[in-house]
Structure formats: C-alpha cells, structure tokens
Amino acid sequence: MHHKSPLVDLDLFGLTLTFNLANVLMITIASVIVFLIAFVSTRTLAIKPTGMQNFIEWVMDFVKGIIKSNMDWKTGGQFHILGITLLMYIFVSNMLGLPFSVVYNDYLWWKSPTADPLVAMTLAVMVVGLTHFYAVRMKGFSEYGKDFFRPMSFMLPLKLIEEFANTLTLGLRLYGNIFAGEVLLTLLSGSLAVGVGGHLAAILPTLAWQGFSLFVGAIQAFIFTMLTMVYISHKVSHDH
Amino acid sequence: MFFPAGNEPVEGSEKIVTTNSFVLGSGAGFNTGDVFFQLIMFIILLALLKKFAWGPLMGIMQQRADFIESEIKEAEKSRTEANQLLEQARNDVKAARAEAQNTIENAKKLAEEQKSDILAATRAESARLKETAKLEIAQERDKAMDALREQVASLSVMIASKVIEKELSAADQEKMINDYIKEAGEGR
Numbered sequence: 001m002h003h004k005s006p007l008v009d010l011d012l013f014g015l016t017l018t019f020n021l022a023n024v025l026m027i028t029i030a031s032v033i034v035f036l037i038a039f040v041s042t043r044t045l046a047i048k049p050t051g052m053q054n055f056i057e058w059v060m061d062f063v064k065g066i067i068k069s070n071m072d073w074k075t076g077g078q079f080h081i082l083g084i085t086l087l088m089y090i091f092v093s094n095m096l097g098l099p100f101s102v103v104y105n106d107y108l109w110w111k112s113p114t115a116d117p118l119v120a121m122t123l124a125v126m127v128v129g130l131t132h133f134y135a136v137r138m139k140g141f142s143e144y145g146k147d148f149f150r151p152m153s154f155m156l157p158l159k160l161i162e163e164f165a166n167t168l169t170l171g172l173r174l175y176g177n178i179f180a181g182e183v184l185l186t187l188l189s190g191s192l193a194v195g196v197g198g199h200l201a202a203i204l205p206t207l208a209w210q211g212f213s214l215f216v217g218a219i220q221a222f223i224f225t226m227l228t229m230v231y232i233s234h235k236v237s238h239d240h
Numbered sequence: 241m242f243f244p245a246g247n248e249p250v251e252g253s254e255k256i257v258t259t260n261s262f263v264l265g266s267g268a269g270f271n272t273g274d275v276f277f278q279l280i281m282f283i284i285l286l287a288l289l290k291k292f293a294w295g296p297l298m299g300i301m302q303q304r305a306d307f308i309e310s311e312i313k314e315a316e317k318s319r320t321e322a323n324q325l326l327e328q329a330r331n332d333v334k335a336a337r338a339e340a341q342n343t344i345e346n347a348k349k350l351a352e353e354q355k356s357d358i359l360a361a362t363r364a365e366s367a368r369l370k371e372t373a374k375l376e377i378a379q380e381r382d383k384a385m386d387a388l389r390e391q392v393a394s395l396s397v398m399i400a401s402k403v404i405e406k407e408l409s410a411a412d413q414e415k416m417i418n419d420y421i422k423e424a425g426e427g428r
Contacts, residue, residue, distance in 0.1 A: 010273060019273030027278055031285045038293035045300040047307055056297060081294045085286050113278075118271055122278040 003108035026113040030093045038088065063087055066226050071233035075138075079232055082130070087225040090114060090123070090174065094217030097182045098210055114220075115179040117172065124171030127228045128163065135235035147235070170227055177220050181213040 006021040041052035049057055063083040067076035097112030113119045135144045148159045188209060193202035404413075 007271065008273075017273035017276065018271040019277065020271045023271070023274045024277050027274075027281050031281050035285060035288055035293075038289050042293045042297045045296055047300065047304050053297075056293075057301065060294075060297065060301065080298075081286065081290050084294060085282075085289055089282065089285065116274070118274050119278050122275045123282070126279060126282065 003103050004106055006107045006109065020116070020118075022107070022109050022111065023113055023116050023119055025109060026093070026096060026111060027119065030089060030096055030113055033092050033096075034085070034088045037092075059088065060084060063225065066222075067229050070226075070229045071237060075236060076229070076233070079134075079229065083225050083229060086123075086127075086228060087221050090224050091218060091221035093119075094178050094220060095214070097178065098185070098213050098217070101182065101186065111182060112178050112217075114174055115182050117175045117179075120175035120178075121167075121171035123174070123224070124167050127170065127224075128167045128231065130228075131231045131235040134232060138236050139238070144235075166231060170224065170231075174220050174224055177216050181209070181216055184209055185213065 008019050008021055010017045010019060038056065041056040044050070045053060060080070063080060064073075067073070067079060067083060070076065093112050093114040095112075097110070097115055100110065101108065102110030114123075132144075135147070139147075148156055185206065188202050188206045192205070193199045
C-alpha cells in the first residue's frame with residue numbers, strides 16, 4: 001500500500017530542488033509516448049488520409065470541436081495545439097498506471113504521473129496561468145483588470161476566490177480520479193490477490209476496475225482539456 | 241542518493257501508514273523539482289509536437305481544405321459552364337428546328353408558287369395554242385373559201401362561156417351590154 005518515493009536533491013544556483021525520480025521517469029515516458037504516437041502518425045501525410053493519419057486527424061477534429069463549443073474559431077484556433085497536446089499527454093499519463101505498477105526495493109517507480117498531486121496541480125496552474133496570460137495579451141491589462149469587477153464591483157472577492165477554486169479543482173479532480181483508480185488497483189492486486197483463492201477472486205474486480213479506470217482516464221483527459229478551453233474562453237471573451 | 245519521503249511512516253505502525261497514503265500529498269513532500277520538470281517537459285513536448293507533428297498535420301489539413309474548396313469551386317464552375325452549354329445547345333436545337341420549319345415552309349411556298357406558275361403558264365400556253373389554232377383554222381378556211389370562190393368563179397365563167405357560146409348571139413350580147421350600162425347609169 002505504501003511505497004517510498006525515490007527522492008533526490010539538486011542544488012541549482014543556491015536553490016535546492018527536490019526531484020521525485022519516479023515522477024521524472026514517468027513524465028518523460030509519457031512525453032516520449034505522446035511524441036512517438038504523434039510523430040509516427042504524421043510521417044506519411046497525404047491529402048487522402050490513411051491509417052494512423054485518420055486517427056490523429058480525428059483527435060485534432062475532436063479538440064477542434066471542444067474549442068468551437070467554447071469560443072469562435074478565430075480566437076480559439078491558436079489554442080488548438082495546446083488542446084491536442086494536453087488531451088494526449090493527460091490521456092497517456094492516465095493510462096500508464098493501469099496495466100501494472102513497478103515497485104523496486106520498496107520504491108514506487110511505475111505509476112501514472114497524473115496520480116501525483118503535484119504533477120496534476122502543475123498542469124492546472126500552468127493552464128490557469130495561460131488563461132491570465134492570454135487575457136492580458138488579447139484584451140490589454142486594464143480590460144483584464146476590469147473583468148474582476150464585472151458585473152458588480154462587490155464581486156471582486158468572489159472572482160478572486162474563483163481563480164483559486166478553479167485551479168485547485170482542475171488539478172485535484174484529475175489527481176483524485178487517477179490516484180483513486182490506482183489505489184484500488186493496488187488494493188485488488190496487492191491485498192486481495194493473496195493465495196490461489198484470493199487471486200481467483202481478484203480477477204473479476206480487477207478486470208472491471210481496469211475497464212472503468214480506462215473510461216475514467218479518457219473522461220478526465222477530456223474534462224481537463226474541456227475546462228482549459230472553458231477557462232480560456234471565459235477570460236478571453238469580451239462579452240460576459 | 242535517495243532519502244525517504246518527508247512523512248516516512250513510523251516504524252512498526254502499518255495502520256498509520258495506510259491511512260497516510262490516502263491523504264493528499266502524503267506520498268511525497270513538495271517536490272519543487274517535479275514542478276519544474278513537468279513544466280519544462282510539457283513545454284518541450286509542445287514545441288516538439290508543434291514542429292514535428294501538429295504543424296505538418298495542420299498544413300496537410302489546410303491543404304486538403306483548400307483542395308476541397310478549389311474542387312468545389314471548380315465543380316461549380318464546370319456546372320455553370322455545362323448549364324450554359326446545355327442552354328446553348330437547347331437554343332441551337334430550337335434555332336435549327338425553326339430553321340428547318342422555315343425551310344420546309346419556304347419550300348412549300350415555292351412549290352405552291354411554281355405550281356401556280358406552271359399552271360398559269362400552261363393555261364396561257366394552251367390558250368395561245370388554241371388561239372393560234374383558231375387563227376390558222378380561220379386562215380385555212382379563208383384560203384379554202386378564196387380558192388373555192390376562185391374555182392366557182394372560173395367554173396361559172398366556164399359554164400357561162402359554154403352556155404353563152406351556145407345561145408348568145410352577137411346581138412343579144414350587145415343588148416345585154418347596153419342593159420348593163422343603162423342600169424349602171426340609172427344606179428348613179
């Protein structure tokens with residue numbers, strides 16, 4: 001149930017950074033897998049798409065649909081690449097922890113990177129930071145500032161709370177779903193599957209939960225991308 | 241190199257450990273390195289994908305959109321062209337039909353005219369022939385009459401001379417002549 005994290009300290013210009021090597025490993029693996037999928041799919045590009053190009057174009061159109069349901073394409077087009085990358089990265093990350101987890105010397109090495117609250121929160125903060133960045137860039141700083149007093153000036157505290165609530169829920173929703181899935185899988189395969197009877201008893205619930213986790217992982221990737229676009233459009237749009 | 245996470249379980253108390261691992265953030269401390277690593281990796285991934293995957297893919301999709309648009313335009317153009325050609329052909333057929341009708345009409349009219357011309361000419365010719373024939377007949381008759389008259393005259397003269405030779409004496413002859421002269425004088 002409980003495994004230690006392989007931590008390592010790194011001193012950088014007087015700043016001590018603590019790395020969880022398992023996270024570093026899994027983030028890298030997820031990134032590499034996403035890159036390879038996208039890279040391999042786009043090697044033989046043709047006007048008339050074949051094979052993997054169909055798949056990757058479907059992903060593109062899917063994200064395009066998400067963006068279009070939140071803002072007009074003229075504004076939203078520039079977030080297309082961000083959306084696809086987020087969707088694929090989070091989906092792949094969510095899937096990584098499903099088939100197995102690797103524990104070596106009591107250190108947990110293989111898991112979903114998104115099952116770590118810090119990783120999920122990093123993505124969420126990055127997204128919310130981007131919404132502020134684009135709001136300032138596309139509407140100007142004064143307009144961006146005025147938005148906090150709309151529609152009424154007494155809404156300011158609520159607006160400020162909203163920003164933090166958005167960030168927290170965005171990150172923790174992803175983390176919670178994936179972490180819970182992995183915990184239950186660990187429980188099933190670790191605690192229930194003891195002895196022959198236990199193994200037999202664990203087969204069915206494990207299968208069911210893996211299937212459900214597959215669904216949850218896909219849904220969470222979709223929700224994360226969707227909410228990213230919702231927040232961006234909320235910040236970027238002129239009409240409230 | 242590694243050191244246990246900040247909230248390392250108390251030795252020998254499994255229960256606390258299990259509970260701990262469900263608590264948010266219990267698995268690790270605040271690993272600032274992870275934050276930076278995740279951010280940097282994501283940005284690198286974004287940049288790489290943009291360069292190697294999404295860029296070319298969007299290019300080809302744009303190309304396809306352009307291609308389809310141009311094809312649609314082309315199709316529209318050729319359709320209007322075809323419509324124009326069809327209209328033109330229809331007009332041509334109509335014109336040809338009208339012309340044919342006209343030609344037939346003309347031919348009919350011409351035939352009618354020729355027929356009446358020929359009829360008129362024939363009629364005139366026949367009238368002329370009749371006239372000529374009549375004239376000729378009249379001439380022949382006159383000639384015949386003249387010849388007959390001549391012959392009658394000469395015959396009567398011959399008969400008269402024969403009769404006169406036989407009966408008329410010189411005295412009678414003189415008397416007759418005188419009678420005539422007398423008659424003639426009285427007639428005046």
